[in-house]
Amino acid sequence: MNGNMYDKITEYILENREKFYRLAYSYAHERETALDIVQNAICKALEKYGTIRDENSINSWFYRVLVNEACSHIKKNSREVSVGDEKMPEQVYVEKAFELGEELYKKVDMLPEMLKTVIVLRFYEDMSLEEISRVTNTNLNTVKTRLYTALKKLKKFVMEVAE
Amino acid sequence: MNAFSDAKKIYNTTEIPDELESIVRNAIEKSAEKARKKERLSRFSLISKVSVAACAVLVLLGALNAFNPLYNLSDDRTTEKFGRSIPDAVMPKTMRSAHTNTVVNDRINEAMSEKIASARQGYGKVSELDSENISVIADYSICYESDDIVSFVVLIDKSWDSSDRDKFYYNIRTSDASDITLEDFLGKDYAEKVDRSMNKNRANASARNMPVAEADVAFAEEMSFYINASGNAVVVFSESGTEYEITE
Numbered sequence: 001m002n003g004n005m006y007d008k009i010t011e012y013i014l015e016n017r018e019k020f021y022r023l024a025y026s027y028a029h030e031r032e033t034a035l036d037i038v039q040n041a042i043c044k045a046l047e048k049y050g051t052i053r054d055e056n057s058i059n060s061w062f063y064r065v066l067v068n069e070a071c072s073h074i075k076k077n078s079r080e081v082s083v084g085d086e087k088m089p090e091q092v093y094v095e096k097a098f099e100l101g102e103e104l105y106k107k108v109d110m111l112p113e114m115l116k117t118v119i120v121l122r123f124y125e126d127m128s129l130e131e132i133s134r135v136t137n138t139n140l141n142t143v144k145t146r147l148y149t150a151l152k153k154l155k156k157f158v159m160e161v162a163e
Numbered sequence: 164m165n166a167f168s169d170a171k172k173i174y175n176t177t178e179i180p181d182e183l184e185s186i187v188r189n190a191i192e193k194s195a196e197k198a199r200k201k202e203r204l205s206r207f208s209l210i211s212k213v214s215v216a217a218c219a220v221l222v223l224l225g226a227l228n229a230f231n232p233l234y235n236l237s238d239d240r241t242t243e244k245f246g247r248s249i250p251d252a253v254m255p256k257t258m259r260s261a262h263t264n265t266v267v268n269d270r271i272n273e274a275m276s277e278k279i280a281s282a283r284q285g286y287g288k289v290s291e292l293d294s295e296n297i298s299v300i301a302d303y304s305i306c307y308e309s310d311d312i313v314s315f316v317v318l319i320d321k322s323w324d325s326s327d328r329d330k331f332y333y334n335i336r337t338s339d340a341s342d343i344t345l346e347d348f349l350g351k352d353y354a355e356k357v358d359r360s361m362n363k364n365r366a367n368a369s370a371r372n373m374p375v376a377e378a379d380v381a382f383a384e385e386m387s388f389y390i391n392a393s394g395n396a397v398v399v400f401s402e403s404g405t406e407y408e409i410t411e
Contacts, residue, residue, distance in 0.1 A: 018179050043190055
């Protein structure tokens with residue numbers, strides 16, 4: 001085992017665990033499932049840590065594994081995922097000013113998986129388009145197209161953003 | 164402040180479970196333990212090391228029964244769950260047990276060898292990777308088993324590809340290991356049955372505001388399938404990985 005790189009990866013995972021959970025939860029909408037996704041992603045990533053040579057690529061590499069794991073879980077369990085009270089994050093206090101954001105949050109959540117991933121990574125995780133390209137293993141133009149398509153679907157909310 | 168900022172605030176209010184840290188630490192520890200165990204068992208496990216220089220694949224299929232590196236994790240959370248309904252215990256027992264029918268075992272081994280060889284060919288396109296740490300790991304899982312039929316999936320992990328493992332489904336007769344087609348399993352009107360079940364599942368998903376894969380529109384002859392623990396065919400869209408259980 002390359003201990004140095006392994007340690008860097010585990011340190012990165014521990015530091016960012018809450019971000020990973022939030023991303024997993026945005027797909028799963030259920031606490032236990034989100035924890036499963038995070039744990040499985042960690043196991044899969046560490047199993048293949050030897051493929052990482054550059055520590056600067058750890059972030060996009062791990063997000064790629066995590067997004068794959070989350071999407072894979074959703075596909076396998078699409079007939080079983082509940083969309084009840086847990087659709088929104090637990091214990092959220094929403095002020096009136098947040099109403100538009102809340103509506104947008106719900107709309108983003110209902111986007112097809114590939115479009116949702118681009119929006120979540122771009123606007124919630126603040127990733128650049130190049131990073132999203134690496135995470136989703138697609139070329140930059142595809143990312144741009146998906147982003148455009150997603151924003152088009154969210155048009156009336158995006159108009160608000162453009163003001 | 165714009166709407167996306169507000170949506171992000173909602174996203175960031177996702178409550179973090181207290182046990183997250185311990186689960187993460189546990190996963191890291193188990194992975195480290197698994198890596199150490201794998202190193203110890205490497206001579207016996209089903210790991211094909213691909214040397215770029217020699218471009219050779221070394222496979223020790225016979226060791227699969229005794230050592231199953233992908234499933235060493237005992238915690239339920241980390242055990243690969245396939246098709247939701249397959250008991251984890253089924254997977255290792257079948258190969259180890261006296262599947263009195265050696266034809267089945269031979270077919271599983273043959274399938275894994277084929278897929279390892281294919282993975283090796285695919286590696287040729289990935290030139291920028293270091294020649295060390297290049298490996299192909301093959302495993303299998305029994306999806307369904309009866310006196311007449313065995314349905315199994317071959318799982319291929321490639322160390323140079325961090326995306327999900329590749330899955331290849333096989334449905335064979337226990338008598339002669341010949342393939343069973345969807346028509347054999349569902350009857351002559353198999354295509355209509357698949358489409359009806361898919362439409363029903365999609366309608367249910369849509370009614371529950373669940374995302375529906377736009378590309379997965381209709382049955383195609385090349386679709387693969389497996390048989391789940393309930394004895395129903397489950398068709399799989401290879402591109403998206405979406406599965407539809409055929410309940411008719």
